[in-house]
Every structure is written in C-alpha cells, then in structure tokens.
Amino acid sequence: MPSIAHTPYPINIAIGESRGRDLYELTVKSLQNDLIIAEACGTVGIVVHFGHFKGSDALQGYKNIIQCLNETLSGWQGSAKILLENQAGTPGSMGITLDELVNIRRLSDYPEKIGFCLDTCHAYASGVWDPRTTDVLVERGRELGYWTDLAAVHLNDSKYPLGSGKDRHERIGQGYIGEEAFQVLLSYPEFQGKALVLETDAGEDGTHRGDIAKVKGWPIV
Numbered sequence: 001m002p003s004i005a006h007t008p009y010p011i012n013i014a015i016g017e018s019r020g021r022d023l024y025e026l027t028v029k030s031l032q033n034d035l036i037i038a039e040a041c042g043t044v045g046i047v048v049h050f051g052h053f054k055g056s057d058a059l060q061g062y063k064n065i066i067q068c069l070n071e072t073l074s075g076w077q078g079s080a081k082i083l084l085e086n087q088a089g090t091p092g093s094m095g096i097t098l099d100e101l102v103n104i105r106r107l108s109d110y111p112e113k114i115g116f117c118l119d120t121c122h123a124y125a126s127g128v129w130d131p132r133t134t135d136v137l138v139e140r141g142r143e144l145g146y147w148t149d150l151a152a153v154h155l156n157d158s159k160y161p162l163g164s165g166k167d168r169h170e171r172i173g174q175g176y177i178g179e180e181a182f183q184v185l186l187s188y189p190e191f192q193g194k195a196l197v198l199e200t201d202a203g204e205d206g207t208h209r210g211d212i213a214k215v216k217g218w219p220i221v
C-alpha cells in the first residue's frame with residue numbers, strides 16, 4: 001500500500017526571511033528532516049501546503065517558495081519527494097490553481113524531486129474544481145502536464161459550498177461535493193493508481209472503515 005507523509009501545519013514555505021533568518025532556516029531544516037523520515041518509511045513523499053505570503057509584492061511569495069524548495073532539495077538524494085498541495089483560498093488567492101503548482105515546480109532547480117497532491121475539498125472551495133464541469137479541470141491539467149506528477153489525492157468532501165474559500169473537510173458523500181462528483185473525477189485515467197487519502201472525521205465506530213469501503217465500492221476505483 002502506498003503511503004504519504006504530511007509536514008507540520010505551521011510550516012509556511014512562502015515565508016522567506018520576512019520573519020527573520022532563523023525561522024526560514026528552521027523551515028528548511030524541518031522539511032529536510034521530514035524527507036529523511038519519509039524515506040525511512042518508504043513513503044512516496046511529504047505533502048507541503050503551497051504557502052501564504054502577506055506582503056505588497058505578491059511575486060515575492062512565489063520567489064520565496066522556489067528558494068525554499070531549492071535549498072531544501074539541493075543535497076537530497078532520496079526518492080521521497082516534496083508533494084505540493086493546492087490551497088482552499090478564495091478565487092484569486094495564492095496557491096489554488098494547477099498553473100501555479102506546475103510553474104513553481106518548473107522554475108525550481110529540482111523539478112524531478114517535486115510532485116503534487118490534489119486536495120479535492122480545497123479545489124472545490126477555491127472554485128478551481130466545479131463538479132458541473134470536471135472536464136475543464138482535467139483538460140487544464142493535461143495542457144499543463146500537472147497529472148503526470150500527481151502522486152496523491154486528499155479525498156475530502158466539503159462542509160461549505162463551491163468557491164467559499166473555506167478549508168473545512170467533510171466525510172465523503174456528506175458534504176457539498178457528493179459521491180457522484182467524486183466518481184466522475186476519479187473515473188478519469190489520470191487518477192488510476194494514485195494514492196487516495198481521507199483527511200476527514202472518523203465514522204460512528206471511530207474508524208474510517210465505512211468510508212473506505214464506500215470509496216472502494218465505487219465502480220471506477
């Protein structure tokens with residue numbers, strides 16, 4: 001069974017040195033440590049959120065991310081990758097589009113050490129994935145070459161409606177996305193063989209057994 005790791009939530013790879021050199025260096029060291037742990041466990045990679053930058057120069061945030069990825073990966077020889085995750089921000093905010101993810105990877109010094117994790121709740125909340133036009137998302141990903149580097153999917157339903165910008169996961173089929181939309185998305189060949197991970201509340205029995213069985217019961221998975 002493939003597995004993926006997740007970096008600690010306080011990590012912000014867009015921060016650069018805006019809050020001091022020490023915090024930036026700590027960020028790089030933390031990511032390097034995560035890669036070592038992931039490698040020892042044989043996992044595909046470590047999921048890292050795209051990052052937030054609160055400054056007047058939006059471009060600086062993207063530059064910071066690339067610098068952080070370059071420094072983290074410069075001496076890395078393992079097979080575990082950094083897996084960039086799309087964010088749930090409102091339309092127009094940073095790190096929500098496949099375009100940004102692909103371009104950050106492309107502009108970095110070590111694209112071969114970087115892959116992607118698609119969070120379905122975030123894609124829906126940000127308005128990037130409208131289930132009425134799933135083909136638009138899939139086609140954009142094809143044009144960009146995003147799917148080739150997709151390593152994993154955070155399979156989460158959403159507690160809030162399309163475009164809400166809210167990062168609130170719901171159990172599969174119990175949120176605004178719904179089972180049918182997931183089945184349509186996962187039926188595209190781009191999703192075959194990818195690691196699917198639930199980041200949702202446990203069921204009544206305290207486990208995810210029921211939700212996993214539900215997903216496995218879908219005709220396309």
Ligand SMILES: [Zn+2]
Nearest residue numbers: 085119154199
């Ligand atoms: Zn996620």
